[in-house]
């Protein structure tokens with residue numbers, strides 16, 4: 001039994017896709033993941049008095065901010081986490097019931113399950129992270145453990161509820177991030193062009209151009225998210241500067257800058273991962289086998 005060109009190509013494609021997928025997954029994980037672990041271990045630590053100090057300062061600035069009537073600022077902890085999480089899940093279900101758009105229904109398949117969402121909410125309640133929930137217009141911050149993030153989260157709320165660039169970025173950040181796996185998938189499934197017999201098909205040519213720049217396109221998809229994160233820190237930083245002592249303001253700012261670096265490296269590494277994935281896949285798989293054998297036979 002001999003292995004035909006086609007069988008060999010299919011085998012190589014599987015190997016190339018596997019190797020490429022590993023690069024795509026691990027590039028951001030190794031660099032950004034490592035950096036986040038480093039931040040968790042050695043990043044700015046805020047003492048309990050500092051956390052209280054920040055939280056108290058926020059109360060005043062929140063009451064005089066333009067979002068005071070449209071957004072809720074909540075001390076989110078283990079005592080009140082579940083009803084808030086359940087309300088969010090209920091709200092999501094109602095939204096899906098109301099919305100008849102098939103695209104939204106399709107997109108909902110990529111959403112975290114109720115269980116996953118609840119797990120995520122518990123992370124916020126534990127104070128391991130803080131968030132602004134656009135669906136319920138709530139800023140959720142554990143005041144004992146994560147008050148240092150409250151200005152940044154207020155920045156997110158200001159972006160979402162304001163006008164201009166912040167609003168545009170807040171609306172597009174999730175869409176951009178969700179497009180990344182599609183950029184990866186489409187570019188990886190586009191076979192490499194043959195050097196001896198380049199394609200004449202204009203659709204395939206278009207796909208090849210897309211594939212060639214897949215790394216840049218993948219990174220570009222994360223620009224709204226990265227910019228929105230930066231803008232949230234800038235807006236939050238402005239409020240923090242007014243109400244915190246200069247030392248504490250500096251510390252909050254530093255920790256926000258470090259968090260931004262994580263988002264930025266993630267944007268870069270997703271691009272590098274996508275480009276490397278395509279490089280590996282093409283090296284291992286090679287171009288589509290040509291039907292040259294038959295032609296040779298005819299020519300002879």
Ligand SMILES: [Zn+2]
Nearest residue numbers: 152156229232
């Ligand atoms: Zn953020």
